[in-house]
Amino acid sequence: MALKVRTAKDLAKLIDYTLLKPEATKKEISKLCQEAKRYGFASVFVNPCYVKLASRLLKNSEVKVGTVVGFPLGANTFSTKAFEAREAIKLGASEIDMVINVGFLKSADLKLVQQDIEEVAKVVRQMGDKADKNIVFKVIIETCFLNQEEKVKAAQLAEKAGAEFVKTSTGFGTAGANLNDVKLLRKHLSDKVKIKASGGIRTFEQALDMLKAGADRIGTSSGVMIIKEAQKKLKAEAKRAEALEELNNG
Amino acid sequence: MALKVRTAKDLAKLIDYTLLKPEATKKEISKLCQEAKRYGFASVFVNPCYVKLASRLLKNSEVKVGTVVGFPLGANTFSTKAFEAREAIKLGASEIDMVINVGFLKSADLKLVQQDIEEVAKVVRQMGDKADKNIVFKVIIETCFLNQEEKVKAAQLAEKAGAEFVKTSTGFGTAGANLNDVKLLRKHLSDKVKIKASGGIRTFEQALDMLKAGADRIGTSSGVMIIKEAQKKLKAEAKRAEALEELNNG
Numbered sequence: 001m002a003l004k005v006r007t008a009k010d011l012a013k014l015i016d017y018t019l020l021k022p023e024a025t026k027k028e029i030s031k032l033c034q035e036a037k038r039y040g041f042a043s044v045f046v047n048p049c050y051v052k053l054a055s056r057l058l059k060n061s062e063v064k065v066g067t068v069v070g071f072p073l074g075a076n077t078f079s080t081k082a083f084e085a086r087e088a089i090k091l092g093a094s095e096i097d098m099v100i101n102v103g104f105l106k107s108a109d110l111k112l113v114q115q116d117i118e119e120v121a122k123v124v125r126q127m128g129d130k131a132d133k134n135i136v137f138k139v140i141i142e143t144c145f146l147n148q149e150e151k152v153k154a155a156q157l158a159e160k161a162g163a164e165f166v167k168t169s170t171g172f173g174t175a176g177a178n179l180n181d182v183k184l185l186r187k188h189l190s191d192k193v194k195i196k197a198s199g200g201i202r203t204f205e206q207a208l209d210m211l212k213a214g215a216d217r218i219g220t221s222s223g224v225m226i227i228k229e230a231q232k233k234l235k236a237e238a239k240r241a242e243a244l245e246e247l248n249n250g
Numbered sequence: 251m252a253l254k255v256r257t258a259k260d261l262a263k264l265i266d267y268t269l270l271k272p273e274a275t276k277k278e279i280s281k282l283c284q285e286a287k288r289y290g291f292a293s294v295f296v297n298p299c300y301v302k303l304a305s306r307l308l309k310n311s312e313v314k315v316g317t318v319v320g321f322p323l324g325a326n327t328f329s330t331k332a333f334e335a336r337e338a339i340k341l342g343a344s345e346i347d348m349v350i351n352v353g354f355l356k357s358a359d360l361k362l363v364q365q366d367i368e369e370v371a372k373v374v375r376q377m378g379d380k381a382d383k384n385i386v387f388k389v390i391i392e393t394c395f396l397n398q399e400e401k402v403k404a405a406q407l408a409e410k411a412g413a414e415f416v417k418t419s420t421g422f423g424t425a426g427a428n429l430n431d432v433k434l435l436r437k438h439l440s441d442k443v444k445i446k447a448s449g450g451i452r453t454f455e456q457a458l459d460m461l462k463a464g465a466d467r468i469g470t471s472s473g474v475m476i477i478k479e480a481q482k483k484l485k486a487e488a489k490r491a492e493a494l495e496e497l498n499n500g
Contacts, residue, residue, distance in 0.1 A: 020323070020325075022322075022323040022324055022325050022349075022352045022353060022392065022395065022423075023352050023353060023356050023395040024325075024353045024356075025353055025356045025357040026353070026354075026357040026359070027357065047323060047325030047326070047353070048325065048326045048327050048330060049325045049326060049327055049351060049353065049354070050325070050353070051327075071323065072272075072322075072323065073270070073272040073297060073321065073322070074272055075270075075272050075274075075297030075298065075299045075300070076297070076298050076299060076334065077298050077299055077301075077334075077337055077338075077341070079333075079337060080298060080330065080333060080334045080337060083329075083330060083333045083334075084326065084327075084330045084333075087327055087329060087330060088327075091327070099272075101299055102272045102273050103272060103273060103274045103275055103276070103297070103299065103300070104276075104299070106273050106274075106275045107275040107276040107277065109276070142272065145272065145273040172422070173272075
């Protein structure tokens with residue numbers, strides 16, 4: 001994992017606080033942004049139609065705005081995905097999580113899977129260079145639809161295209177992140193590529209387990225709940241450690 | 251309903267035969283197209299990445315190629331949806347089913363909901379005029395997330411934007427089509443606007459009930475199963491009618 005989690009604040013820095021359900025209102029997006037500032041999450045993740053709003057609300061804060069491309073099916077054309085990424089960055093997104101073309105992967109057409117990722121990667125690089133700013137590029141491989149070999153292949157294609165992260169899941173598939181997948185990805189990716197675990201992560205214990213298994217970032221809509229749990233548990237642990245020290249010194 | 255269903259063939263003409271799951275392979279799309287020709291479905295519905303393939307396979311057939319825009323969340327920007335629609339038509343789609351921006355509707359920002367639909371409607375009209383061909387435009391209101399008032403409002407905005415169909419569901423939400431929604435839409439739309447029922451329709455009886463409630467088109471991935479059932483049941487009915495006539499005449 002990227003850094004040691006000693007406090008709830010450390011943990012918040014590893015969380016992409018996410019609200020991607022289609023029925024999310026402007027009010028809910030505003031609340032998401034407020035909470036992200038308050039708890040110090042790494043970013044908020046919102047659908048493209050809310051990038052402009054979130055960017056305005058998070059201006060002058062440390063919280064980044066991330067969005068999704070080709071989400072959640074990944075079955076758009078290359079150029080639609082590229083267009084969507086370009087526009088999102090223009091509107092203020094500085095993290096782009098794209099979904100691979102799962103159907104092409106299941107068709108064993110790796111060339112097309114690669115091209116799909118690279119067209120978006122190119123846009124992300126170009127736009128980043130233009131704005132002299134690092135745009136974080138994550139590739140969602142949607143593990144729930146893939147066998148082991150496909151998971152590894154997809155992750156390697158993402159690395160080859162220069163992805164900063166491989167992300168397990170959209171949260172809209174048949175299953176979310178699991179520890180085995182995180183371990184598998186960690187085993188097959190170089191140290192340059194980080195892992196984002198997402199989909200179904202709702203508790204502090206789950207988040208911690210994912211980080212221990214090799215995840216560097218957690219995508220979750222339960223960010224606040226997780227941090228509140230972390231605050232409680234880490235405080236109790238600190239107290240226990242203190243008590244133990246007193247006892248030993250006393 | 252649009253026309254009387256006397257034979258299984260009549261029914262097939264009212265079905266959009268659909269394969270939108272993200273893991274669909276090229277092989278499965280080819281099978282879909284073959285079956286659509288064989289059974290005489292109105293169209294196939296595939297994700298944008300497969301429009302080119304389906305258009306090639308269905309060239310010189312009566313089966314149309316339809317695709318989806320902003321699918322299934324509807325939470326893209328206006329211009330991404332417009333871009334996606336334009337590209338799909340260029341690649342051969344002659345039916346476009348777009349998802350409304352559910353979040354803007356839940357935020358009660360009807361102006362934005364309207365603008366979203368109209369930007370795509372405009373592209374569809376322009377591209378149709380250019381090719382001198384009618385592109386069918388359907389608006390998916392994703393009823394499962396809406397209350398009664400929102401359903402009616404969304405349908406009316408779709409009609410105002412010139413939609414040829416209002417469609418109940420994506421099939422990826424929390425629920426699909428139901429009879430009450432079809433009746434509600436029929437009640438509040440003018441005769442110019444048709445209704446496409448979709449999501450969870452898997453049997454002949456369900457399809458028939460939807461048509462009786464006012465649907466004009468059925469979107470389903472179970473098209474072949476439905477038609478096989480229809481063939482069996484309608485044949486049995488015809489036999490019964492024949493036997494009855496013989497009895498009466500005898």
